[in-house]
Amino acid sequence: xxxxxxxxxxxxxxxxxxxxxxxxxxxxxxxxxxxxxxxxxxxxxxxxxxxxxxxxxxxxxxxxxxxxxxxxxxxxxxxxxxxxxxxxxxxxxxxxxxxxxxxxxxxxxxxxxxxxxxxxxxxxxxxxxxxxxxxxxxxxxxxxxxxxxxxxxxxxxxxxxxxxxxxxxxxxxxxxxxxxxxxxxxxxxxxxxxxxxxxxxxxxxxxxxxxxxxxxxxxxxxxxxxxxxxxxxxxxxxxxxxxxx
Numbered sequence: 187x188x189x190x191x192x193x194x195x196x197x198x199x200x201x202x203x204x205x206x207x208x209x210x211x212x213x214x215x216x217x218x219x220x221x222x223x224x225x226x227x228x229x230x231x232x233x234x235x236x237x238x239x240x241x242x243x244x245x246x247x248x249x250x251x252x253x254x255x256x257x258x259x260x261x262x263x264x265x266x267x268x269x270x271x272x273x274x275x276x277x278x279x280x281x282x283x284x285x286x287x288x289x290x291x292x293x294x295x296x297x298x299x300x301x302x303x304x305x306x307x308x309x310x311x312x313x314x315x316x317x318x319x320x321x322x323x324x325x326x327x328x329x330x331x332x333x334x335x336x337x338x339x340x341x342x343x344x345x346x347x348x349x350x351x352x353x354x355x356x357x358x359x360x361x362x363x364x365x366x367x368x369x370x371x372x373x374x375x376x377x378x379x380x381x382x383x384x385x386x387x388x389x390x391x392x393x394x395x396x397x398x399x400x401x402x403x404x405x406x407x408x409x410x411x412x413x414x415x416x417x418x419x420x421x422x423x424x425x426x427x428x429x430x431x
Contacts, residue, residue, distance in 0.1 A: 226277055232295050235372065236272035242297055243269040243378040244363065244419055246401065248386045249338070253357075253394050253425065260343045260359040260423060267336045268299055269378065276331040287326040287334075294325055294333065298367030299375065301341035302418065353427055356397070361421045362404070370417035376403045377419055384421060398424040 245267035252261040272295075279286040326334040345359040365373045377384070384401040404418045 225281075226275060227293055230274065230293070232293060235295055235297075235368070236270065236274065239372060239374065240270055240297070241374045241376070242299065242365075243376060244299070245269070245378050246363070246384050246419075246421055248384075248399065248421075250387065251394070251396065251423070251425075255347060255349075258345050258347050260345050260361075260425075262301070262341045262343055262361055262423075263338070264341070265336060265338045266299065266363070267334055268297060269332065269334050270297070271331050272333055273331045275327050275333065277327075277329055279329050287328040287332075290325040290327065291323060292325070294327075294335065296367075297373050298365045299363060300366050301339070301343070302362045302364050302366070353429070355427050357394075357425045357427075359423045359425070361423070362418050363421065364418035373417070375417045375419055377401050393428050394425045395428055396423065397426045398422075400424075 247265040247267070248262065249265060250263040252263075253259075254261065277288075282288060324336040326336075328334075341361055343359050343361045345357060347355075347357050349355055364375060367373075384399055386396060386399050400422045402420050402422075404420050
């Protein structure tokens with residue numbers, strides 16, 4: 187009886203394992219992203235980073251700004267692109283119809299990069315919800331394992347406005363971006379070294395003109411919280427009030 191039970195257990199386990207392996211390669215008629223998910227992401231664990239120490243490059247594209255002077259808040263509507271390398275995701279383009287890159291919408295590791303120390307954004311009016319899609323990630327995986335994840339976001343950045351020279355005043359606001367999940371030993375965040383890391387869609391922001399926008403990688407001594415183990419990026423906005431306001 188024991189031998190019979192053992193045979194049955196081995197048999198069902200074999201069916202389960204074989205079925206799982208078959209499921210990983212099933213779907214030759216699926217779309218290319220579907221094939222990628224089945225054949226490459228089948229045993230991929232999105233909770234596990236692609237390495238013990240991951241270098242993360244950031245691209246920040248500022249779409250729009252809104253200044254709330256009474257509340258000392260600068261609303262920043264921006265597209266954030268995160269890029270890193272994952273050798274596990276390498277693939278041969280000829281097996282996917284020559285597609286390179288391949289696009290996904292979910293299923294990858296999330297480094298948890300957010301705008302830090304910001305107030306909860308409340309300006310979700312109908313126009314902005316139509317103009318910007320806050321819900322979807324656009325994920326691009328290249329054949330050599332490069333990953334690009336792009337999403338549109340909103341941040342309510344706290345500023346210390348000084349109106350002493352009003353209406354000829356100039357203001358400076360700073361937004362810090364870092365990982366809310368990983369330490370700087372695990373994820374090394376930096377602005378892209380390949381150029382075009384900070385871009386602005388338009389300089390005229392109604393009652394304000396953007397005189398300049400700069401980004402920099404922060405060292406430990408430049409952070410707001412010296413106890414933080416996060417490596418951060420800072421985006422600085424320099425604003426000038428329009429004379430006809």
